[in-house]
Amino acid sequence: MPLSLRAKLFLDLLLVVWGIASFLINLGANLWAVSQYVLNGRYVWAALVLTLLGLSSVALQVFSWVWLRADPPGLHVSQPPGCCLALLHLLQLGYLYRCKQGLQQGLLVWQQEVPSEFDLAYADFLSLDISMLRLFEAFLEKTPQLSLILAIVLQSGRAESYQWVVIGTSLMGISWALLDYHRALRTCLPSHHNLRLGSSVIYFLWNLLLLWPRVLAVALFSALFPRYVALHFLGLWLVLLFWLWLQGTDFMPDPCSEWLYRATVATILYFSWFNVAEGRTRGRATIHLVFLLSDSVLMVVTWVTYSAWLPSGNLLKILLPVGGASFLLGLVLRLVYYHRLHPRCHWEPAQVDGTRALHSPEWRQLPQNSRMIGLAQNFFPKAKDAAALPWEGEVNGVL
Numbered sequence: 001m002p003l004s005l006r007a008k009l010f011l012d013l014l015l016v017v018w019g020i021a022s023f024l025i026n027l028g029a030n031l032w033a034v035s036q037y038v039l040n041g042r043y044v045w046a047a048l049v050l051t052l053l054g055l056s057s058v059a060l061q062v063f064s065w066v067w068l069r070a071d072p073p074g075l076h077v078s079q080p081p082g083c084c085l086a087l088l089h090l091l092q093l094g095y096l097y098r099c100k101q102g103l104q105q106g107l108l109v110w111q112q113e114v115p116s117e118f119d120l121a122y123a124d125f126l127s128l129d130i131s132m133l134r135l136f137e138a139f140l141e142k143t144p145q146l147s148l149i150l151a152i153v154l155q156s157g158r159a160e161s162y163q164w165v166v167i168g169t170s171l172m173g174i175s176w177a178l179l180d181y182h183r184a185l186r187t188c189l190p191s192h193h194n195l196r197l198g199s200s201v202i203y204f205l206w207n208l209l210l211l212w213p214r215v216l217a218v219a220l221f222s223a224l225f226p227r228y229v230a231l232h233f234l235g236l237w238l239v240l241l242f243w244l245w246l247q248g249t250d251f252m253p254d255p256c257s258e259w260l261y262r263a264t265v266a267t268i269l270y271f272s273w274f275n276v277a278e279g280r281t282r283g284r285a286t287i288h289l290v291f292l293l294s295d296s297v298l299m300v301v302t303w304v305t306y307s308a309w310l311p312s313g314n315l316l317k318i319l320l321p322v323g324g325a326s327f328l329l330g331l332v333l334r335l336v337y338y339h340r341l342h343p344r345c346h347w348e349p350a351q352v353d354g355t356r357a358l359h360s361p362e363w364r365q366l367p368q369n370s371r372m373i374g375l376a377q378n379f380f381p382k383a384k385d386a387a388a389l390p391w392e393g394e395v396n397g398v399l
Contacts, residue, residue: 009110012127015180016106019134020099022176026142026169027053032162033149048148056141057092059264060133062257064094067129067371070253075122075367076101095133102126121366124187128372131177131184138177139268143215146170150219151226171208178207178272188369188376199341202333207272209330213323214271217296220303233270236295240266247277251371278378293327 030049037046068076068085079085079101088097105123109115149166153159159167182203222229244262252258268274273288275281300320 005115006110009106009115012123013103013106013110016099016103016127016130019130019176019180020096020103022169022173023095023099023134023137026166026173029162029165029169030145033166036160036162045148045152049145052141052144052148056137057095059140059260060137061089061092061094062260063133063136063264064098064129065089066252066254066257072367075125078104095137098126098130098133102130118366121368125367125369128184128188128369131180132372134177135181135268136264138174139271140264142170142173142177143211143271146174147215147218147222150216151222154219154223171212174211175204175208179204182379184372185376185379188373199337202337202341206330206333206337209326209333211272213327213330214292214296216319216323217299218271221299224303224306236270237263237266240269244269244276249276251276251374275378276375281378 030053034046034049037043037049065086068079080088085097088094102123105119105126109119109123112119146167149163149170153163179200183200218229221232225232241262244265249258249262249265252261265274265276269288273285275284277284303320
């Protein structure tokens with residue numbers, strides 16, 4: 001095996017381990033916070049944290065189960081029987097099973113002297129699903145959790161040690177999920193290379209810097225009007241869900257699960273940008289940015305009007321300018337990334353990722369994650385014609 005390929009596979013293994021560790025650390029921090037809320041008599045706060053954890057976990061299990069059922073028969077050779085797999089998902093262990101499966105396949109490929117094309121493609125297949133599940137978990141649990149923790153801190157006027165741990169692990173988990181998702185998309189298309197360090201840093205920073213002000217604005221509104229934040233979220237979520245329906249998403253294998261996907265993406269769009277439709281995205285991204293910015297400004301104006309309600313007013317006078325500066329810097333870095341660092345499609349008719357010939361009979365029989373390939377074609381529209389699309393008669397990219 002070439003040294004460069006072995007190093008890349010080893011890095012992929014480390015990233016899988018880091019993703020599992022990040023998930024478990026954040027889960028432990030949330031359970032620590034719940035126990036402290038219960039001990040201090042804050043039962044509503046504890047119930048809200050557990051509700052977010054439960055809803056996120058259930059959604060992940062459903063996505064994982066539906067995808068496994070839709071995958072071609074015989075693809076997952078070492079998979080446990082259907083009843084055992086169903087039990088794992090009912091016990092909310094489906095996501096961790098997926099991570100274990102991806103880690104095992106990665107170790108298998110790394111240990112081989114000459115990895116087979118099928119094993120490499122299967123490792124990518126599993127990694128892509130895990131990246132998507134990680135992104136969903138970040139916006140269904142970590143981001144709302146971060147808003148909730150900040151609202152609690154703003155209401156109480158102080159932050160406990162366990163709350164700082166939750167804030168730190170949530171921020172890092174969200175940013176890592178976005179970066180890992182973008183990195184995963186690049187593996188789907190033949191003409192895109194892995195993220196370089198400079199590109200990775202800029203992508204990481206602009207996502208974090210644009211997300212933080214939105215989370216702060218939602219936390220402010222939640223701290224001031226805890227009874228109305230649910231109505232605010234529901235109103236915007238319905239608008240975003242309708243917008244997704246108009247775009248005609250087609251990610252899941254059946255119409256019922258497609259609505260779950262749209263509901264999840266609507267939650268992501270409440271906090272950040274996520275492209276789901278093919279074609280030029282600049283217009284849609286601009287509309288979404290203006291929409292979120294206007295909503296955030298309205299929530300901040302509400303805080304300015306009613307700031308005397310909160311005991312942490314002095315802290316907020318520091319946080320708000322920092323949030324504004326964060327948004328402007330994030331916007332600049334986003335423009336720099338897409339103008340200078342976002343990859344352009346260079347058609348390479350002989351290779352895919354430097355190893356596989358395009359549309360050769362051998363390549364067409366390798367596992368192809370058509371779910372993520374479709375999203376990659378939306379994210380990299382210039383590469384659509386050059387991308388390795390599933391051939392007629394294929395199921396999920398496998399003949």
